[in-house]
Every structure is written in C-alpha cells, then in structure tokens.
C-alpha cells in the first residue's frame with residue numbers, strides 16, 4: 001500500500017458531470033483537491049451516446065456557467081478552443097448533441113489538474129481526529145494507494161437497474177440500454193427484437209432500431225407496463241421544479257411525504273421527449289404508406305414477468321394487467337430500458353457507526369448536501385449524487401448540478417464564494 005502523507009482539502013469519488021462541475025469550480029480556488037474516477041477517461045453514459053440524440057437541458061447547464069460565466073471551463077470556451085464558434089453561432093441551438101456534451105466534459109476533465117482517471121476508490125476510513133483516509137486502487141498497475149483528506153464528496157452516480165425477472169440471460173441477447181451502442185450491431189442479424197420500458201432511453205433505442213428495421217428486416221416490438229407511451233412534462237412552469245426553490249420547499253417535508261411526492265412525479269423526468277415521439281410516429285407513418293403491413297408491435301399496459309430461453313431465442317411471459325391476461329411473446333433479443341438506481345458504494349454502508357441511514361437504508365443528508373453524522377465532526381462527507389429521496393426530482397438534472405456545486409464550494413472554503421439567492425423562479429411552491 002502506497003500511502004500519501006499530504007493532506008487534501010477534498011477528495012471526490014467518481015467523475016461524472018456532477019463531481020466534474022465541482023472540480024471545475026474548485027480549479028480556480030486555492031484548494032488542494034483530487035477527484036478519482038475508475039474509468040480510464042471521462043465517458044458520459046457511453047452506451048447511450050447515440051448520434052442525433054440531444055442534451056435535454058440547454059448548454060447553459062454546463063459545468064460552470066450558472067455559477068460563473070467567466071470560468072475557463074465553460075462550454076462556450078470549449079467551442080471557442082475547438083475553433084467552432086462561427087458554426088455554433090449559425091447552428092442557433094441551445095440543445096447540443098449528447099456526443100458533444102460528452103466531448104466537452106472530456107475536454108474539461110483533461111484540463112482540470114485534480115481529475116485522476118483509472119483510479120477506483122475502494123474504501124473510506126474516518127480517523128480519530130475527523131480526517132478521512134481514502135483507499136484507492138490504481139487500475140493500471142493494480143497498486144493500492146491511500147490519501148488523507150479533510151472532506152470527501154461522493155459523486156458515484158447511478159447504475160443500470162435490470163429487473164429480477166430479466167436477469168441471468170446472455171448479455172449479448174438481453175441487455176440494458178446502458179449497453180445499447182456496444183450491443184446494437186448484434187441486433188442487425190436478429191429476426192426479432194423487443195424493447196421493454198417506455199422512458200427516453202427506451203424510445204431512443206426503439207427509434208434507432210425502427211430506422212434499421214427496413215434494411216435488416218427484423219420484427220420489432222415495444223412493450224411497457226405504463227398505460228401509454230407518455231411524453232415528458234416539459235412545460236416551462238413545470239421545469240421550475242428543477243430549481244433551488246423547489247428544493248427549499250421539498251427538503252423540509254417528512255420523508256414519507258417526500259417518497260409519495262417523488263413517486264407521483266415520474267413524467268417530470270421519466271417520460272419521452274416530444275421530438276422523439278414525433279420521430280417515431282413519422283417513421284411508422286412513412287413505413288405504412290400504400291397500406292404496407294408493419295412488422296412492428298407497440299404494447300402498453302403490459303408487464304414482463306419472466307424470461308426463458310426457448311428455440312434458440314427467448315420467451316417472455318407478459319401480463320396485460322387491465323385485461324388480466326397472461327401470454328407468451330417470442331423474441332431473439334431484449335433491450336431492457338428499465339432505468340437506473342443510485343450507485344452507493346458498499347464502503348459507505350460500512351460507515352454506519354458514523355453516519356445516519358433512514359429506515360429504507362438510504363443515507364440521510366443535510367440540506368447543504370452533507371451526510372448526517374451521528375456525532376459532531378470537523379470534516380464531512382458530501383453527497384453530490386444519490387439524493388433524490390432527500391432533495392427531490394431535480395437531483396439528477398444537470399440544471400441543478402452547478403447550484404449544488406456552489407453550495408458545496410462555499411462550505412469547503414468557509415465563505416460565500418458564490419452567491420446563493422433566496423429565490424430563482426416565478427412560482428412559490430409553498
């Protein structure tokens with residue numbers, strides 16, 4: 001074990017957009033910081049970097065602009081450094097390609113000195129004086145290292161949620177949309193493909209497969225347990241739920257109430273963008289010109305309750321819960337679009353003597369993003385992800401990431417480096 005003796009002010013676990021935003025804002029401050037990422041380089045949901053897909057928030061929700069438009073790690077500076085300013089100006093779009101957002105973040109991560117890749121954080125120990133010892137495995141050499149730090153910021157994001165009923169099958173045949181770009185070439189030789197789920201990822205996968213269907217000739221089905229293929233609630237006043245004001249309203253509510261509210265807000269973040277639905281409808285319409293029979297099925301109201309290997313393919317057990325009818329559905333491939341769950345490392349649960357968890361085993365978080373400690377401590381573990389249960393529906397939205405970074409930076413530096421306003425939006429939630 002190689003032990004570093006320097007003391008860091010802050011160590012970040014994971015470099016997704018959320019911790020990268022924090023690293024970018026800290027880069028211009030007098031702070032000793034290191035951010036560790038297990039992947040060899042920055043990669044934002046690589047399996048869903050489908051050509052033609054767009055960021056679902058304006059580029060203004062980049063890593064820094066909403067805190068400090070003069071910060072050198074802004075999207076516009078990236079565009080400028082790429083020599084693309086004139087093209088971007090003529091493009092006249094706020095919703096940049098998803099692939100470009102990824103390239104921008106990668107560019108920033110390579111310029112921010114505190115970002116270290118190929119380093120997996122394997123443990124955090126709380127020392128008697130309140131400092132933390134962060135254990136790290138270097139993925140290149142396999143060597144174990146450890147680092148002293150005052151504060152830690154968790155930014156470990158989410159991991160694909162594959163329902164139990166669809167687990168245990170060969171991954172090239174039954175795969176999560178998180179692996180879509182990695183596996184899609186295997187779909188071209190299939191005779192039938194089924195997409196399960198009806199969020200944005202499901203719709204994007206279905207649209208891509210629908211486009212390829214004409215040349216590849218496979219049957220394509222789309223099954224969802226939702227009552228319909230619903231669009232995301234994207235009206236401007238509704239988008240105000242993704243604001244600090246909504247956190248002010250939501251945070252003090254009792255946990256039970258928060259869970260109830262969050263469960264009722266699925267279409268704020270889980271529905272399908274209007275333009276994706278339109279693309280799909282246009283394709284279906286085009287393909288049906290001249291009365292041509294479509295080799296496509298769209299089935300809402302249907303739960304997939306099981307899967308078995310059969311005749312070289314798969315048999316899905318499906319249940320139409322309004323008709324109370326169970327039936328079998330044959331397919332060669334299954335694209336599972338059933339969303340993501342918070343990725344909370346096991347070593348956080350091992351700190352149960354130090355930090356508080358709720359009845360459902362989720363960590364408790366203060367309004368300013370510190371994990372709730374059992375005893376008073378001079379230093380903290382901050383949560384930059386895995387906080388929808390405490391801070392609500394906007395917690396996974398890129399538009400709130402910079403606000404959260406500001407709140408965390410102010411605490412790390414012990415001064416109001418970034419102004420936090422009392423109010424940001426037109427409506428008042430309480």
Ligand SMILES: Cc1cc2nc3c(=O)[nH]c(=O)nc-3n(C[C@H](O)[C@H](O)[C@H](O)COP(=O)(O)OP(=O)(O)OC[C@H]3O[C@@H](n4cnc5c(N)ncnc54)[C@H](O)[C@@H]3O)c2cc1C
Pocket residue numbers: 013014015016017018019020036037038039043044045048054055056057119120121122155156157158201340343345384385396397398399
């Ligand atoms: C396909 C997709 C598209 C999305 N598009 C949008 C959008 O357009 N607009 C929007 O507002 N939101 C969007 N979201 C939601 C949200 O913005 C993203 O999920 C975002 O990536 C969350 O950032 P993050 O930093 O929390 O986590 P992640 O991006 O998941 O990053 C976490 C990182 O931590 C690393 N890590 C985990 N454990 C360790 C460890 N022990 N040691 C070291 N590293 C570790 C992981 O490798 C990963 O790179 C999208 C989500 C998905 C899945």
